[in-house]
Amino acid sequence: xITYQTPVLAEWVDYNGHLRDAFYLLIFSYATDAFMxxxxxxxxxxxxxxxxxxxxxxxxxxxxxxxxxxxxxxVLAHDRKRVQVYHTLHLQNADEVLAASEQMLLHxxxxxxxxxxxxxxxxxxxxxxxxxxxxxxxxxxxxxxIALPG
Amino acid sequence: xITYQTPVLAEWVDYNGHLRDAFYLLIFSYATDAFMxxxxxxxxxxxxxxxxxxxxxxxxxxxxxxxxxxxxxxVLAHDRKRVQVYHTLHLQNADEVLAASEQMLLHxxxxxxxxxxxxxxxxxxxxxxxxxxxxxxxxxxxxxxIALPG
Numbered sequence: 001x002i003t004y005q006t007p008v009l010a011e012w013v014d015y016n017g018h019l020r021d022a023f024y025l026l027i028f029s030y031a032t033d034a035f036m037x038x039x040x041x042x043x044x045x046x047x048x049x050x051x052x053x054x055x056x057x058x059x060x061x062x063x064x065x066x067x068x069x070x071x072x073x074x075v076l077a078h079d080r081k082r083v084q085v086y087h088t089l090h091l092q093n094a095d096e097v098l099a100a101s102e103q104m105l106l107h108x109x110x111x112x113x114x115x116x117x118x119x120x121x122x123x124x125x126x127x128x129x130x131x132x133x134x135x136x137x138x139x140x141x142x143x144x145x146i147a148l149p150g
Numbered sequence: 151x152i153t154y155q156t157p158v159l160a161e162w163v164d165y166n167g168h169l170r171d172a173f174y175l176l177i178f179s180y181a182t183d184a185f186m187x188x189x190x191x192x193x194x195x196x197x198x199x200x201x202x203x204x205x206x207x208x209x210x211x212x213x214x215x216x217x218x219x220x221x222x223x224x225v226l227a228h229d230r231k232r233v234q235v236y237h238t239l240h241l242q243n244a245d246e247v248l249a250a251s252e253q254m255l256l257h258x259x260x261x262x263x264x265x266x267x268x269x270x271x272x273x274x275x276x277x278x279x280x281x282x283x284x285x286x287x288x289x290x291x292x293x294x295x296i297a298l299p300g
Contacts, residue, residue: 015194016260021202022179026172044165052171054296055207077298084298102296110166145295146204146252148227148234 004031004071019063031071050105058141074133100141154181154221169213181221200255208291224283250291
């Protein structure tokens with residue numbers, strides 16, 4: 001599913017006009033916010049949210065000031081409190097992957113804060129998203145560990 | 151080595167006053183810039199830089215608006231073109247780890263751009279930093295792969 005679209009803004013680029021590493025993650029973070037809304041969680045309405053526990057990023061191509069980019073999001077796995085998502089960054093309507101991010105997100109009741117089981121409606125959307133992405137090619141940059149080659 | 155210190159700024163926090171996931175990485179990104187200077191690389195002077203290839207983050211504690219934080223950086227490994235660093239985020243002068251980030255960085259000649267061998271002076275600093283950190287406790291959040299528990 002497409003979760004976020006944006007032009008690359010001037011405040012996100014370095015002096016060479018290239019998107020800085022942290023701002024790839026900011027774009028993915030906004031995509032996570034949009035994903036959260038899709039599964040029916042609204043922190044300001046119902047005092048629940050998703051917290052990022054862990055995150056992995058692969059940087060594959062430079063992205064320039066003003067480029068129109070979009071994030072596509074898959075649900076790689078979930079249980080009753082956690083969801084493992086996979087975001088990829090693309091130029092609009094292009095298949096090439098500019099960057100990928102795998103993330104483990106925890107459903108949290110902000111009134112604790114404490115971890116909380118997803119509502120039934122959220123679980124239904126997660127199950128559907130998980131099934132839909134199984135038709136797609138493998139998530140190429142998922143499951144990685146950082147190490148020097150050879 | 152301490153590579154970066156900053157208060158947590160208003161533009162980095164969410165509506166609850168907590169540091170957003172991407173801005174932990176921005177703080178680590180500034181620490182990488184400072185680390186690059188420590189090993190004698192200055193993009194504007196000598197047209198070489200470090201590019202982030204891959205990054206892993208573990209979020210351990212919330213960090214609030216205005217907190218004074220610092221980044222400590224270790225060299226976990228390197229070869230002649232790449233360096234694997236490990237950043238941890240702390241409150242100033244506190245040992246508790248608020249977040250950790252392992253990163254693989256590539257030395258790049260910006261005139262290509264193409265990967266480039268580190269200069270001898272940089273290699274000497276890298277070797278010294280690698281030796282210094284071997285005295286320390288293991289890098290707890292290095293080498294991880296994202297997966298649902300159990």
